[in-house]
Amino acid sequence: MTSDAASARPDPTDEVVDLCRDLLRIDTTNTGDNATSAGERRAAEYVAEKLAEVGVESRLVESAPGRANLVARIPGADPGRDALLVHGHLDVVPADADEWSVHPFSGEVRDGYLWGRGAIDMKDFDAMVLAVVRDWQRTGVRPPRDIVLAYTADEEAGSDYGARYLVERHPDLFDGCTEAIGEVGGFSYSVNDATRLYLIETAEKGLDWLRLHAKGRPGHGSFIHDDNAVTALAEAVARIGRHRFPVTVTDTVRAFLAEVSDVLGVELDPEDPETAISKLGPIANIIGATIRSTANPTRLQAGYKDNVIPGRATATIDCRSLPGQSEMLEQQLRELVGPDIDIEYIQRQPAWETTFDGDLVAAMSAALRAEDPGARPVPYMLSGGTDAKAFAQLGIRCFGFAPLRLPADLNFSALFHGIDERVPVDGLQFGVRVLDRFLRSC
Numbered sequence: 376m377t378s379d380a381a382s383a384r385p386d387p388t389d390e391v392v393d394l395c396r397d398l399l400r401i402d403t404t405n406t407g408d409n410a411t412s413a414g415e416r417r418a419a420e421y422v423a424e425k426l427a428e429v430g431v432e433s434r435l436v437e438s439a440p441g442r443a444n445l446v447a448r449i450p451g452a453d454p455g456r457d458a459l460l461v462h463g464h465l466d467v468v469p470a471d472a473d474e475w476s477v478h479p480f481s482g483e484v485r486d487g488y489l490w491g492r493g494a495i496d497m498k499d500f501d502a503m504v505l506a507v508v509r510d511w512q513r514t515g516v517r518p519p520r521d522i523v524l525a526y527t528a529d530e531e532a533g534s535d536y537g538a539r540y541l542v543e544r545h546p547d548l549f550d551g552c553t554e555a556i557g558e559v560g561g562f563s564y565s566v567n568d569a570t571r572l573y574l575i576e577t578a579e580k581g582l583d584w585l586r587l588h589a590k591g592r593p594g595h596g597s598f599i600h601d602d603n604a605v606t607a608l609a610e611a612v613a614r615i616g617r618h619r620f621p622v623t624v625t626d627t628v629r630a631f632l633a634e635v636s637d638v639l640g641v642e643l644d645p646e647d648p649e650t651a652i653s654k655l656g657p658i659a660n661i662i663g664a665t666i667r668s669t670a671n672p673t674r675l676q677a678g679y680k681d682n683v684i685p686g687r688a689t690a691t692i693d694c695r696s697l698p699g700q701s702e703m704l705e706q707q708l709r710e711l712v713g714p715d716i717d718i719e720y721i722q723r724q725p726a727w728e729t730t731f732d733g734d735l736v737a738a739m740s741a742a743l744r745a746e747d748p749g750a751r752p753v754p755y756m757l758s759g760g761t762d763a764k765a766f767a768q769l770g771i772r773c774f775g776f777a778p779l780r781l782p783a784d785l786n787f788s789a790l791f792h793g794i795d796e797r798v799p800v801d802g803l804q805f806g807v808r809v810l811d812r813f814l815r816s817c
């Protein structure tokens with residue numbers, strides 16, 4: 376090795392591609408079952424090693440054998456300031472190789488994209504953060520305040536072994552953290568050649584998963600029977616499935632529509648948000664689910680034999696509540712199912728919402744505009760859930776900000792948990808530059 380090569384510092388925008396590819400090649404499939412979930416510990420160890428190489432100590436916290444989380448604290452220049460939490464999950468949803476154009480764990484670069492399960496959800500951000508931190512450590516950059524890094528397990532199956540475990544069992548690891556960034560936000564939506572909206576997540580709907588229990592009189596399938604648990608359950612499930620909760624425009628959605636209306640130069644009637652949202656093309660399905668609470672039946676279970684009327688039947692309902700509507704939703708569901716069906720909550724994670732203002736938002740916006748003069752940051756609400764729900768329980772003000780500039784024609788939302796998940800290499804590099812600027816000024 377020549378002395379030049381030895382002293383050459385890797386460019387973080389090059390290194391991010393290697394880091395992301397390495398992470399994609401570690402299969403961290405989360406099946407929801409500890410026996411079949413793979414690789415989270417290996418991925419956490421990889422991150423620990425990459426941090427240790429540049430002198431950052433980290434702590435591995437296992438919630439169950441193989442289910443590992445990693446937390447590290449990078450001291451800031453002003454220890455008197457509150458810390459910023461930067462979090463990303465390492466697990467991914469399953470992928471069926473037969474359906475993909477490339478092997479989902481090959482980390483292949485093709486046509487300007489890095490392909491693989493987790494490329495946008497969310498090993499891209501995991502790698503960006505690593506690339507920035509490694510570069511800072513090599514060059515002696517200190518963040519203005521403490522930054523706590525958390526790489527979590529189990530986000531894709533409810534976070535019980537990941538963020539929720541850390542928050543419940545090891546809240547001390549997040550001492551002093553008052554603000555956080557993670558998924559799903561900071562990605563671009565092209566309005567035209569000159570203007571891109573960058574959707575910054577400032578709210579998440581609540582997650583209310585519940586199970587309906589119907590009871591009846593068991594009996595023979597050949598007799599007259601007026602107390603059939605399957606019939607009662609089916610009627611309740613159908614009422615829920617056809618129910619529409621009222622349209623409610625929250626502050627976040629109102630601010631989003633106002634920005635979009637302005638940038639598109641069209642009148643978007645806040646009294647008729649559905650028509651407004653239908654004009655948004657590929658992001659319509661991201662925004663469309665944020666104007667009302669929803670309740671979708673997802674599973675049914677009853678019976679064990681074709682000619683036996685069972686005494687019990689159960690159904691699962693996946694509800695997503697707007698901020699402040701969880702109780703209203705429960706009350707309406709109780710009315711819909713009637714007094715004879717019991718409701719059991721199997722998950723209840725509250726919604727959260729913050730305002731789109733303050734120094735941190737200004738820093739995000741400035742970093743985006745510096746790297747993309749056509750950037751127009753806008754707040755939005757995510758209808759799904761992320762680890763932010765757990766961290767919000769500690770009183771941390773969360774944002775979805777994993778910056779990514781996307782090609783105008785890419786259907787980004789379809790790639791989440793989708794076939795041929797991939798991230799544009801230049802988008803990944805853009806993300807590193809934006810994060811570097813943002814974290815220097817956070």
Ligand SMILES: [Zn+2]
Nearest residue numbers: 496497530558
């Ligand atoms: Zn994710």
